[in-house]
Amino acid sequence: MNDNYQERVSRYIKAKDNNKPHLMAAVFSQQATLKMVVQSDNISFPADVRGVEQITQTLVSDFNHTYENIYTLCLSDTLQQTDKTLNCRWLVCMTEKATGALRVGCGDYQWGFEEHAPRLATELTIVIDTMMILPHAAQPAVMHWFDQQPYPWTQSSEMLQSMPDIPQLTELQLVG
Numbered sequence: 408m409n410d411n412y413q414e415r416v417s418r419y420i421k422a423k424d425n426n427k428p429h430l431m432a433a434v435f436s437q438q439a440t441l442k443m444v445v446q447s448d449n450i451s452f453p454a455d456v457r458g459v460e461q462i463t464q465t466l467v468s469d470f471n472h473t474y475e476n477i478y479t480l481c482l483s484d485t486l487q488q489t490d491k492t493l494n495c496r497w498l499v500c501m502t503e504k505a506t507g508a509l510r511v512g513c514g515d516y517q518w519g520f521e522e523h524a525p526r527l528a529t530e531l532t533i534v535i536d537t538m539m540i541l542p543h544a545a546q547p548a549v550m551h552w553f554d555q556q557p558y559p560w561t562q563s564s565e566m567l568q569s570m571p572d573i574p575q576l577t578e579l580q581l582v583g
Contacts, residue, residue, distance in 0.1 A: 412520060413560070415528060420479045420559040422463075426471035431463040435529040441465065447538040449510065462531075474510075475500040478553035481516070482563045482581060493518040496581060498566065500553045502546065504554050509546045512538035513579050535571075536580060565566040 415434050420464070422430035441456040456465050471477075478500050485496040500511045512535055519530040541549065548571035556565060562583040570576055 411526060412518065415520075415526075416443065416481060416493060416495075416516065416518065417559050419466075419528075420481070423466050423470060424477040424479050425468060425558075426544060428463045428467040430515055431459060431467060434528055435459040435531075436521060436529050437460055439528055440530045442530070442532040444532065444534040445538075446514075446534070446536055447512065449538040449540055450512070450571075452533075452535075459472060473504060475504050476550065477501040478556075479559055480556055480561050480566070481559055482566070483560045484562050484564070487583060491520050491522060493520070494557060496563070498579065498581065500549050506548075507543060509541045509543065509549060511541060511549060511576065511579070512536075513581065537578060539575055539578065541573065545571070545575075548573065549576075 417428050419434045421427060422434065437459050438457070439459055439462060441452055441462045443452040443456075445452055453465060456462050480498045482498065487494045496513065497516055498511075498513045500509065502509055514536045517532040517534070518528055520526050520528055523568055552569060552571050553564040555569060557579040566581055
């Protein structure tokens with residue numbers, strides 16, 4: 408197994424959450440592909456994106472044009488890794504820049520990596536199982552919940568134990 412995969416995923420999350428497009432060249436190969444499987448009407452992405460520049464535009468530049476206060480957490484107890492793949496559940500919260508609306512979602516990352524050094528990502532499938540829009544009043548509690556977690560890798564048990572008492576959050580499937 409190659410522990411650098413978790414480092415690459417962490418770098419991707421840092422780039423995406425903090426609007427740092429320059430970091431993506433150290434994550435994805437030039438010819439990488441992105442597939443989006445969106446199972447929610449509350450967010451949209453192109454289904455297929457090709458090349459590191461377009462992936463960066465979609466997942467960092469365009470995303471950060473629309474959203475802020477982004478926290479993406481990978482659930483380490485769902486991690487499945489081989490010599491060329493890494494799969495895990497993820498959980499995200501963010502606010503819309505235009506409206507301030509709070510969004511919380513979860514899904515799966517399915518990463519594929521090069522066989523040889525530098526072992527960059529050649530493919531990423533992002534499955535969005537749930538993307539909910541929560542009442543504005545929930546924002547302080549949800550943001551605090553995310554901010555208190557180890558970033559970007561945490562345990563689903565920690566998330567469940569510290570989850571605020573907001574009924575909609577019980578819809579999140581943290582363990583897939």
